[in-house]
Structures are given as C-alpha cells and as structure tokens.
Amino acid sequence: MNKNTDKLDFFQIIQERRSVRIFDQNGVFNHQIVQKCLEASILSPNSSNMQLWEFYRIPESSNLKVELSNLCMGQKAATTARELVVVVTRRDLWKSRAKSNEAYIRECYKDADPKKLQRALSYYTKLVPKLYKRFPFWSLGKKGIAWFVGLKRPMVRQVSDTDVRISVHKSAALAAMTFMYAMKAEGYDTCPMEGFDSIRVKKLLKLPSGAEINMIIGCGIGLPEGIYGDRFRVPIEEVILER
Template sequence: MNANAGALPEINVEEFQKVVRSRRSVRRFLSEPVPPQVLADCLELATLAPNSSNLQPWEFYVVQTPELKARLAEACLGQNAARTAPVLIAIVARTDTWRRHARLALEHWPEATLPPIVDKYYRKIAPIHYNQGPFGVLGAAKKAAGLVLGLARPVPRGPYSPAEMNVWATKSTALAAQNLMLALRAHGYDSCPMEGFDEYRVKKLLGIPRRGLVTMVVAAGRRAENGVYNQQYRFDQDQLVHYL
C-alpha cells in the first residue's frame, strides 16, 4: 500500500546501514527456497525505484523451475551463484515500451484531476523526446538543434540515438536492480548480480524481446557458509568523492 505522499515514516538509519553493509555478492547459496511472499515484496520494492519520467523501462523474468533454471545457469557460464541459487531473476531494460508506458502513465494517474503539465508531457513532449525516428533521423535532427540552442541556454542533451536509448533504459533498470537486492537483504536473503552471461542464449531461453537488454541476472537465496569469497574493501573516498 502506498503511503500518503506527505506522511513520512520514522526511519532507523542503523537498520538501513545494516542492510547496506551486510549486502554482499554471494557466490554459493543454500537450496532453501525463497518464500513467494518475500519474493513478491522484493519485486514490488524493486519497481518503486526512481526512473526516468516514471516510464518504468524494465521487466523481471523470475526463474524458479529447476530445468529452466539449470539451463539459465549454463547460459550464465556455469557460475556457482547461478548453479546454486534457488531463484534467478533476469532484469531487462526496455527501450521500446516508452510509448505504451506514456499512455499508461496517464491512465494510472492516482489523483482525480490530471494536471495539464502532466498531460502535455506524456502526450506531446515524451513522443518527441524519446522518439529517434526511422534510421535515427529524428534523433540526429534533435541533436543538431540541441547543439545550437545549447549555445545560449541549458538544454536536455539526448537521448539522441538508439545507443543512447540503451543507456537511458539501463540507468533506470539498474536502480531497480539495486532496490531488489537491498530488499532481499532486508528480508534476510542474499543476491549476486551477474554480468557474465551469454545474452543471446539468455534472451532466447526466456523469450525476451529482441530490443530487450539483459542488464544483469540476479541470483537470489539464503547464503551458504562459504557463499562470500573475500573480505569486502573499497578504494579511498578521497579519490572518488569530490566536494565542490
């Protein structure tokens, strides 16, 4: 259930820190299944991730059937995480759903009155902003216009091509993936995001549309005692965080 937008719950920052700090990429899992209600809650929390224009350019393919999971693990290069996890979730970025989702954004508007600016955005602005046109012609024209207009004032720079649309969709989808992994940890389960896979085989195996981008395959379950291989470490923040 969605809370009132103006009602903020009290947050225990120590509990959140425990979730974030105890999340690790687990390479071996117990065979214990993830309860359906836990999985459903984690997937719902994943879809609450921030995303561009609320166009939600993601899909989740949840694989639990033993035979299909074994074949998917093989497509994930036989990694231990893929072979031992009771659940594998292919997280897919979609660059081709924005038109339908723009319509859905209007249909699902949660208030009785639709603000004119919202109606204008999804009906008029989004169809221009995200449309690259045949052979990318419209995208090239928008890029040229942006270069000229950008000489005088700040303008949105892209996405101007199918490749930039891939980046656009993947950024939002990665945020959803992080929500999913943190939700699993909060429920006492673990995960491993895997980039090592044969995308062609994964897409064919799961029936993922041609323009879907498999951002990652997440293994999920209860961590085994030998599931974490090494001690966690990070680089010096002075090299990575810049206060201006």
C-alpha cells in the first residue's frame, strides 16, 4: 500500500481512477498487489463462463520489460511503469474451457434430476461448439441460421466468427477493468494501452497463433504530471438515454 492507505469507497475509486501516463520510479511498489488484483479480476463476468483469457505479468525486474515498453511505441505509460500486465484472449482454448465447465456442472448437478443435468450440459456440449468451431463457410452458415430462426422468434444475431471474437475481447476487457479498479482500491494507478505492435508482442511473449492481445496495462504510483488534464466526458444526456 502506498500513500493512499485508507480503503476507498467504490464510487470514490471510480472518481479517482485516471489513466496515468507517468509513474514514480523511486517510490515503493508492492508487486504482490498486482497478483492480488489479478486474482480478483478473474472473478469478473465473462461470456458463458468460458474464461478465455490470460494475464502476463512483466515486472520491472524482467529482462522483457524494456523491449515490451519499446513495443508499446515507447509510451511513458510503459517505459515508466513498475509492472506491465498484458491481457491476452485465448479463443483457441474453448474446447478445454468448455470441458472444465462440463466437469463443474456434473459436480453441481450430481444429485439433481438427470434431465436437468442433461439440459445444463447440452449448453457446453452442443451450443458452445456450434459457436466456437471454425471451418470454411461455417461463419456464414451460422449467420444464415440465425436469420432464418429470427424470422419466427427472437434470436441471437451475433454468431459469426467476428462476433465471437468480439465477445471474447469484451470478456477480457471486463476483467481488465476490474483489475484497474482493484489496483486503485489498493492505492496504485494504471494506464490501459492499445498502442503497441501486437505481432511483435506475441513473438516476445511466445504466444500461440490463436492468442490475441487485448490491451497492455501499465502499473505504478502515478505522478501528478502523468495526468494530462482535467477529466473530460461528453454531456450525460448524450450517452444515458431512456426510451
């Protein structure tokens, strides 16, 4: 814990969290807090509980830190960070994650009606494979099926490969936001970055071809000059609407 030793109210955390682009190089930084906050982040909601994410920690002591910072286009949020967290999506792990959910369901429903168990299992044994499998023309086929079914009843329309990819990234982003709020609750600052060479970052971290970089988060104790101005948001009435 650094200067902000008192636990913050949740809405105070939201107000005080800023994307800080310059971090203190001399203050004490507890790297174990990063681990604690990442463990909290995996409790975030995610699509179908598939948990198709990974989080790579690159502390300042790592021999990858300088090179990764350079691959973030040399942003100060990366070069001055005391630790970098790379948020990675792993759609390619859908089979193993579905199997994990199946095992969890079997345990939860072991004393339930077999029909109820089968209904719960069918989500992961039938629906999930239809969504996540990839082979030629299947994405177009899924969209066609959704359109046809949607003629008669409400139907999920976002079923293409691109839609599934977006869904996986949304889940990872939810976890990333939980992580950043948790870090602020512990008195530390963060900066999410999208400006990086994703191909070179994948190579540096030796990630498989199916992995994708969601964002890279710089962590540390923010300096006043790391906040480039007062917070700006468009008027509330432009973004919160009622029908």
